[in-house]
Amino acid sequence: xxxxxxxxxxxxxxxxxxxxxxxxxxxxxxxxxxxxxxxxxxxxxxxxxxxxxxxxxxxxxxxxxxxxxxxxxxxxxxxxxxxxxxxxxxxxxxxxxxxxxxxxxxxxxxxxxxxxxxxxxxxxxxxxxxxxxxxxxxxxxxxxxxxxxxxxxxxxxxxxxxxxxxxxxxxxxx
Amino acid sequence: xxxxxxxxxxxxxxxxxxxxxxxxxxxxxxxxxxxxxxxxxxxxxxxxxxxxxxxxxxxxxxxxxxxxxxxxxxxxxxxxxxxxxxxxxxxxxxxxxxxxxxxxxxxxxxxxxxxxxxxxxxxxxxxxxxxxxxxxxxxxxxxxxxxxxxxxxxxxxxxxxxxxxxxxxxxxxxxxxxxxxxxxxxxxxxxxxxxxxxxxxxxxxxxxxxxxxxxxxxxxxxxxxxxxxxxxxxxxxxxxxxxxxxxxxxxxxxxxxxxxxxxxxxxxxxxxxxxxxxxxxxxxxxxxxxxxxxxxxxxxxxxxxxxxxxxxxxxxxxxxxxxxxxxxxxxxxxxxxxxxxxxxxxxxxxxxxxxxxxxxxxxxxxxxxxxxxxxxxxxxxxxxxxxxxxxxxxxxxxxxxxxxxxxxxxxxxxxxxxxxxxxxxxxxxxxxxxxxxxxxxxxxxxxxxxxxxxxxxxxxxxxxxxxxxxxxxxxxxxxxxxxxxxxxxxxxxxxxxxxxxxxxxxxxxxxxxxxxxxxxxxxxxxxxxxxxxxxxxxxxxxx
Numbered sequence: 209x210x211x212x213x214x215x216x217x218x219x220x221x222x223x224x225x226x227x228x229x230x231x232x233x234x235x236x237x238x239x240x241x242x243x244x245x246x247x248x249x250x251x252x253x254x255x256x257x258x259x260x261x262x263x264x265x266x267x268x269x270x271x272x273x274x275x276x277x278x279x280x281x282x283x284x285x286x287x288x289x290x291x292x293x294x295x296x297x298x299x300x301x302x303x304x305x306x307x308x309x310x311x312x313x314x315x316x317x318x319x320x321x322x323x324x325x326x327x328x329x330x331x332x333x334x335x336x337x338x339x340x341x342x343x344x345x346x347x348x349x350x351x352x353x354x355x356x357x358x359x360x361x362x363x364x365x366x367x368x369x370x371x372x373x374x375x376x377x378x379x380x381x382x
Numbered sequence: 383x384x385x386x387x388x389x390x391x392x393x394x395x396x397x398x399x400x401x402x403x404x405x406x407x408x409x410x411x412x413x414x415x416x417x418x419x420x421x422x423x424x425x426x427x428x429x430x431x432x433x434x435x436x437x438x439x440x441x442x443x444x445x446x447x448x449x450x451x452x453x454x455x456x457x458x459x460x461x462x463x464x465x466x467x468x469x470x471x472x473x474x475x476x477x478x479x480x481x482x483x484x485x486x487x488x489x490x491x492x493x494x495x496x497x498x499x500x501x502x503x504x505x506x507x508x509x510x511x512x513x514x515x516x517x518x519x520x521x522x523x524x525x526x527x528x529x530x531x532x533x534x535x536x537x538x539x540x541x542x543x544x545x546x547x548x549x550x551x552x553x554x555x556x557x558x559x560x561x562x563x564x565x566x567x568x569x570x571x572x573x574x575x576x577x578x579x580x581x582x583x584x585x586x587x588x589x590x591x592x593x594x595x596x597x598x599x600x601x602x603x604x605x606x607x608x609x610x611x612x613x614x615x616x617x618x619x620x621x622x623x624x625x626x627x628x629x630x631x632x633x634x635x636x637x638x639x640x641x642x643x644x645x646x647x648x649x650x651x652x653x654x655x656x657x658x659x660x661x662x663x664x665x666x667x668x669x670x671x672x673x674x675x676x677x678x679x680x681x682x683x684x685x686x687x688x689x690x691x692x693x694x695x696x697x698x699x700x701x702x703x704x705x706x707x708x709x710x711x712x713x714x715x716x717x718x719x720x721x722x723x724x725x726x727x728x729x730x731x732x733x734x735x736x737x738x739x740x741x742x743x744x745x746x747x748x749x750x751x752x753x754x755x756x757x758x759x760x761x762x763x764x765x766x767x768x769x770x771x772x773x774x775x776x777x778x779x780x781x782x783x784x785x786x787x788x789x790x791x792x793x794x795x796x797x798x799x800x801x802x803x804x805x806x807x808x809x810x811x812x813x814x815x816x817x818x819x820x821x822x823x824x825x826x827x828x829x830x831x832x833x834x835x836x837x838x839x840x841x842x843x844x845x846x847x848x849x850x851x852x853x854x855x856x857x858x859x860x861x862x863x864x865x866x867x868x869x870x871x872x873x874x875x876x877x878x879x880x881x882x883x884x885x886x887x888x889x890x891x892x893x894x895x896x897x898x899x900x901x902x903x904x905x906x907x908x909x910x911x912x913x914x915x916x917x918x919x920x921x922x923x924x925x
Binding site: 251 | 384386388389390392393396400403404407408410411414418421425429760762763766770792793794796805845847858861863864866869870871872873875877880881882
């Protein structure tokens, strides 16, 4: 009886060591690779917007398709900070040189940007605008699922793949 | 063998593989992070170089002069390396170290470019050039023009220098005669309502794309007075890159040099010259001159070079688009015309050929084991280089721990008076705002145009904040503010066309006519008023 119990325990441990452990290791490495891929794509997207001053519907779709090809679902958050130089140009009178304000930025967010892309096919920015993109996985990766089974500590809103990039637009978009 | 033993053996095999794979992927992530840091450092440094270039050119009225421009570019290159030193100080690289990893810094200009890279033909203290020197120095190599040689038969052997717009210079033998000509190319129209330039021989009225071009009599802008607190409006004209202002109170003409007002003509001393300038300012025909002279120059080109094709280019093999037909086929305005396709091709080849040599030669100077080669530039970068004055920086050979860094960045200089293209002319309206020409507010059927009127067409830079050199006060040449829906946010501009040219030709009949007149007049005025190097010198006699 005692031997049987030990054998069962041993088989259990062996199963964990032979299957679960390698599986977790490979799943972790897979997440590492996914992280690199998503970060590269995010950088390329931001760099493209920064260089051309334009985000097109096709570019955005291509980016979303590319990161989705990693097998996970992602939340993409885009923020454009639009430069408003007018406050710094306003003067108290037409003949006075006193400058009363500084440059300000106001932000547009993902839904507004997506709406513009759907309606017009592109979002045009100008020199000085700031673009920032954040991507995080919405669905659990295989590694997260495995860890969730073991540790039961994974909350619904926890992410493991995260990429972000930002830059200042260097040209007026066309 | 017991299953436990098998499991242990399995783990012993898997564990090192897992650890190695883990380390490898960790290293890849580390390399990637370093690469990102280097990328952003390069972008930051190039942006700093551009800012230094912009600040110096923007507030300096003498930047069109070649010597002055060289000083400014050298200062910009210095700013680049200073910024690089700051960015890379944490990695332990000094400014001198970084020189060994920057094979070239390129400043593309209106009609050519400078390459900043090391050279060995060092000038000694006594002024002689030591061609056999083993030392090296960093500096700018001679200016390279965007030029291409063409030969056709025994009578045609000439060089055309292209620019970032429709201005070309032709030098050499054309039909057996020595030629040295320069001018703007514009499509010639055969009727006033057709696309292109048309001159009505009966009335001498100039039309462009069906729009009459106007004489301007009230072109004014703001200047800071010497007390440093008040701003005054002056009428002006821009000739060869210099703005001449009319001071009606003191009856003199002046221009600004290094922040100081320099008197060009005083009525009490030279009434004739003063009257000539005053007349030119109050009856500004720069725009008319631009279209008329372009028409004449284009007529000559059409009559003499219409048979030239890419096959006549030397060396043809290096040009990409060889089958575009006749280069000077009469269509010059469209971005996709044979002329513009070939022009961009020549610019690309001119940059690519010299730059790849400069970078390859860097192997002789760097002392690094890296094999320096020119990276492949993205098409979007080429598009930028073919349309805007830009800076390209290269950084190669830095060790990232398992990989060698090879990066470049391109930044465009949008704040320049050298390149005047369709997107740089804005329309000022009576409500105190300025708009892009493709703003839907400027359409005939918009309510906006029923309430407000079009004042004039203005170069975008005239709305920028400037610093008065004498009083150090901030001011703007024009006080209008950017329209929130077309300049700041750009939500109300047309998005169906790929270029302003396409928009203007497609929606010619939809745009408020006065806006079009002011727009094309301003475009012609600004192109005609820019500084020319060897080229057209506008004479006051023409006014």
